[in-house]
Amino acid sequence: MTDMPLNQLSLVEAIHAIERGETTAEAMINACYDQIETREPAVGAWQYSLTREQYLHAYRANQAFFQNSRLKGLPVGIKDTIDTAGMPTEMGSRLHVGRQPVDDASCVALIQQAGGIVLGKTVTTEFAYFQPGVTANPKNLQHTPGGSSSGSAAAVADCMVPAALGSQTAASVIRPAAYCGAVGYVGSCGEFSSRGIQPLSQSLDSLGVFARSVEDIVLLRSVLLSNTEVNNDEPKKPKRILVCPGSNVGESDEDMNAAMADLVVQLQHQGIETPELDSCDLIKRLVSNHETVMAYEVYRNLATERQHPEALSESFCGLLNVGANISRSDYLAALLNIGKTARWLWHQDPDIDAILAPAAPGAAPLGLASTGKPHMSRPWQAMGLPVITLPGLTNAAGLPLGIQFIGKARDDDSLLQIARWLQGNIKGLS
Amino acid sequence: MTDMPLNQLSLVEAIHAIERGETTAEAMINACYDQIETREPAVGAWQYSLTREQYLHAYRANQAFFQNSRLKGLPVGIKDTIDTAGMPTEMGSRLHVGRQPVDDASCVALIQQAGGIVLGKTVTTEFAYFQPGVTANPKNLQHTPGGSSSGSAAAVADCMVPAALGSQTAASVIRPAAYCGAVGYVGSCGEFSSRGIQPLSQSLDSLGVFARSVEDIVLLRSVLLSNTEVNNDEPKKPKRILVCPGSNVGESDEDMNAAMADLVVQLQHQGIETPELDSCDLIKRLVSNHETVMAYEVYRNLATERQHPEALSESFCGLLNVGANISRSDYLAALLNIGKTARWLWHQDPDIDAILAPAAPGAAPLGLASTGKPHMSRPWQAMGLPVITLPGLTNAAGLPLGIQFIGKARDDDSLLQIARWLQGNIKGLS
Numbered sequence: 001m002t003d004m005p006l007n008q009l010s011l012v013e014a015i016h017a018i019e020r021g022e023t024t025a026e027a028m029i030n031a032c033y034d035q036i037e038t039r040e041p042a043v044g045a046w047q048y049s050l051t052r053e054q055y056l057h058a059y060r061a062n063q064a065f066f067q068n069s070r071l072k073g074l075p076v077g078i079k080d081t082i083d084t085a086g087m088p089t090e091m092g093s094r095l096h097v098g099r100q101p102v103d104d105a106s107c108v109a110l111i112q113q114a115g116g117i118v119l120g121k122t123v124t125t126e127f128a129y130f131q132p133g134v135t136a137n138p139k140n141l142q143h144t145p146g147g148s149s150s151g152s153a154a155a156v157a158d159c160m161v162p163a164a165l166g167s168q169t170a171a172s173v174i175r176p177a178a179y180c181g182a183v184g185y186v187g188s189c190g191e192f193s194s195r196g197i198q199p200l201s202q203s204l205d206s207l208g209v210f211a212r213s214v215e216d217i218v219l220l221r222s223v224l225l226s227n228t229e230v231n232n233d234e235p236k237k238p239k240r241i242l243v244c245p246g247s248n249v250g251e252s253d254e255d256m257n258a259a260m261a262d263l264v265v266q267l268q269h270q271g272i273e274t275p276e277l278d279s280c281d282l283i284k285r286l287v288s289n290h291e292t293v294m295a296y297e298v299y300r301n302l303a304t305e306r307q308h309p310e311a312l313s314e315s316f317c318g319l320l321n322v323g324a325n326i327s328r329s330d331y332l333a334a335l336l337n338i339g340k341t342a343r344w345l346w347h348q349d350p351d352i353d354a355i356l357a358p359a360a361p362g363a364a365p366l367g368l369a370s371t372g373k374p375h376m377s378r379p380w381q382a383m384g385l386p387v388i389t390l391p392g393l394t395n396a397a398g399l400p401l402g403i404q405f406i407g408k409a410r411d412d413d414s415l416l417q418i419a420r421w422l423q424g425n426i427k428g429l430s
Numbered sequence: 431m432t433d434m435p436l437n438q439l440s441l442v443e444a445i446h447a448i449e450r451g452e453t454t455a456e457a458m459i460n461a462c463y464d465q466i467e468t469r470e471p472a473v474g475a476w477q478y479s480l481t482r483e484q485y486l487h488a489y490r491a492n493q494a495f496f497q498n499s500r501l502k503g504l505p506v507g508i509k510d511t512i513d514t515a516g517m518p519t520e521m522g523s524r525l526h527v528g529r530q531p532v533d534d535a536s537c538v539a540l541i542q543q544a545g546g547i548v549l550g551k552t553v554t555t556e557f558a559y560f561q562p563g564v565t566a567n568p569k570n571l572q573h574t575p576g577g578s579s580s581g582s583a584a585a586v587a588d589c590m591v592p593a594a595l596g597s598q599t600a601a602s603v604i605r606p607a608a609y610c611g612a613v614g615y616v617g618s619c620g621e622f623s624s625r626g627i628q629p630l631s632q633s634l635d636s637l638g639v640f641a642r643s644v645e646d647i648v649l650l651r652s653v654l655l656s657n658t659e660v661n662n663d664e665p666k667k668p669k670r671i672l673v674c675p676g677s678n679v680g681e682s683d684e685d686m687n688a689a690m691a692d693l694v695v696q697l698q699h700q701g702i703e704t705p706e707l708d709s710c711d712l713i714k715r716l717v718s719n720h721e722t723v724m725a726y727e728v729y730r731n732l733a734t735e736r737q738h739p740e741a742l743s744e745s746f747c748g749l750l751n752v753g754a755n756i757s758r759s760d761y762l763a764a765l766l767n768i769g770k771t772a773r774w775l776w777h778q779d780p781d782i783d784a785i786l787a788p789a790a791p792g793a794a795p796l797g798l799a800s801t802g803k804p805h806m807s808r809p810w811q812a813m814g815l816p817v818i819t820l821p822g823l824t825n826a827a828g829l830p831l832g833i834q835f836i837g838k839a840r841d842d843d844s845l846l847q848i849a850r851w852l853q854g855n856i857k858g859l860s
Binding site for chain 2: 193202302
């Protein structure tokens with residue numbers, strides 16, 4: 001047991017410490033609430049949360065169950081676009097203030113059945129699109145936390161909870177995790193149950209998980225897949241990582257370019273091959289393909305909400321307006337090109353283990369009026385690939401500079417094995 | 431205007447008659463309620479419905495809106511696995527008696543915005559799987575209506591409403607439409623918003639529509655896609671239809687084989703080429719691939735319900751048990767083979783316009799304890815293809831023998847153009 005404050009333990013570290021009798025779930029819970037009481041007024045990660053007393057009451061009412069459970073009664077945050085039967089789910093929208101779903105989303109039910117307790121609902125941008133909530137970046141309160149899963153990223157990065165769920169349609173997990181300095185994982189398209197997760201775009205939406213170690217992600221993935229055991233495969237050293245410089249996707253700043261270059265040198269020092277992707281236009285085109293598919297589908301999915309433009313933000317109305325005017329043939333052409341590019345990507349070099357790319361154009365921008373630009377995630381999300389962002393790199397001002405590793409579709413397990421190795425062996429990826 | 435009883439008019443016929451001043455929406459609504467009052471005690475299509483007075487009150491309260499709308503205030507049935515904010519949604523399950531969702535599914539919102547009125551919720555099997563509801567086949571009350579969208583198929587085939595929504599994971603639209611004698615359409619995977627449709631299996635679920643003409647399907651598809659106009663393309667004569675005999679998929683009876691053979695002769699008489707698919711094993715293997723994917727995903731999606739086995743049917747518990755024991759590698763192998771077969775299918779003969787196959791092994795079986803066998807739909811549903819079944823053929827006992835036409839993924843429009851031509855030009859496909 002380290003001297004680290006309890007709330008800074010990762011989920012797996014906390015579980016092990018409880019199992020070894022070095023601490024208790026209640027001590028860990030109280031440490032999280034201490035942190036929330038100190039920091040929440042400034043960070044604003046929570047849309048709704050249990051009081052400490054409510055939480056402890058829930059824990060004590062089923063203490064034997066929690067003690068024997070996988071997650072030990074430890075707290076989890078849930079993005080407020082994911083339905084919870086016991087708490088409102090307002091989707092960051094004025095239209096849905098006080099909205100109380102009748103069912104838990106399946107992912108919430110699975111977490112609870114494994115002994116996790118939903119501490120609260122985390123702030124999201126309006127309908128998981130661009131209009132920010134109140135959350136600030138815990139690393140520097142003047143900067144955006146990124147979005148749309150702003151509260152989940154901030155709460156985990158600030159050690160208010162060890163883990164939280166989010167969702168990604170464009171960059172809604174990877175970008176806030178990168179900006180706040182958390183591990184963020186997005187599952188392959190179709191990987192997890194989407195029941196009860198309010199959708200934006202059926203071709204693009206994926207469930208995501210925030211934590212402070214890859215090991216925690218592996219555990220939560222196992223819970224979310226209803227596997228009774230964690231896949232105990234060892235961390236796996238990659239042989240060949242395809243490097244996609246930011247310029248292949250769109251704007252990326254000098255800090256990010258320098259961090260990427262340093263990281264590539266480190267990988268090479270470990271004997272890992274790092275060929276570079278030199279097909280700028282193919283990946284770049286996916287950015288606009290993604291925008292087309294998303295806007296077209298959002299317009300149809302938000303059929304009820306678009307009847308109430310007076311209660312929607314300007315940016316969301318703008319998205320709906322774009323979606324209303326996309327022709328079916330443009331939409332289908334975008335889907336077709338995405339599919340073609342996905343097949344091309346992995347056939348051109350079958351030996352690559354993962355792709356390395358910037359998780360965002362740079363560190364979190366100054367100001368809370370925008371959550372930053374999402375283009376760095378659009379190509380991979382369009383193709384439905386599993387992605388993980390690892391924290392550790394920073395710019396001169398000490399703000400996190402997130403990079404992302406992208407895996408093959410539905411081979412999330414291999415990506416996580418590689419990420420575990422990278423987190424343990426590459427300086428700066430901690 | 432024909433002398434046909436009003437409730438027997440198709441949706442488009444009724445709309446045109448109202449627009450021409452030959453009848454009124456209220457007359458049409460009353461004719462539907464007359465039919466429901468006469469037949470519902472025997473057919474049992476409705477899980478929940480508005481009374482005539484409630485319906486007319488809703489119509490009159492917004493009469494000007496309905497008169498100017500596309501659907502004129504005419505009634506639509508909604509399968510009881512699709513959430514409705516104004517009516518319970520019980521999913522055919524004892525666990526969810528009285529369950530009242532807070533939101534309308536997007537498909538329901540779109541129908542209502544176009545001037546359709548939800549007359550009620552139609553009977554579904556338990557969670558859209560096998561355990562039957564109370565519905566009987568309106569063509570012969572001793573026979574199953576098929577499932578899982580039993581009530582939607584029966585209500586439309588019996589002229590209680592001109593149209594209804596359903597959903598298909600295995601055979602839940604095509605089979606009941608075929609057994610009851612309605613037109614049944616299943617959209618390509620991903621084609622429509624699935625928001626608020628309670629899912630079974632994210633890789634397989636599709637929204638479906640029941641009506642009494644292909645023209646009606648085209649109109650409702652336009653509404654569900656938020657298109658402001660119907661695609662007015664003319665019916666299109668197909669040049670080449672690939673014939674998949676029932677034996678390529680699994681058991682099919684002599685009545686069905688004879689009906690298929692007759693239909694092929696008719697197509698040939700029209701100058702349509704009818705090559706035969708001779709790849710039995712590839713299509714047959716999709717039946718078991720489909721079963722694997724469905725059981726694996728159902729187990730994860732129904733995470734809440736499976737905590738209450740005492741409130742589930744034996745057949746549903748059986749499905750959950752299968753799903754719990756499917757390994758991830760078997761699940762991924764099934765998905766991989768489905769994708770490979772889908773690419774092979776359309777590449778081996780790029781000139782085919784559609785595939786013809788039996789919609790079910792034969793006519794609706796005797797008895798209400800089972801909804802019949804779903805294997806005839808599993809291969810096409812696994813590949814996410816658009817499908818339409820056309821009624822008209824019958825066996826010696828006068829029971830419907832449904833066949834289905836299968837289109838290319840996301841090219842639902844071409845399939846419906848072809849189906850319009852077939853319905854107008856092939857004897858027996860009415």
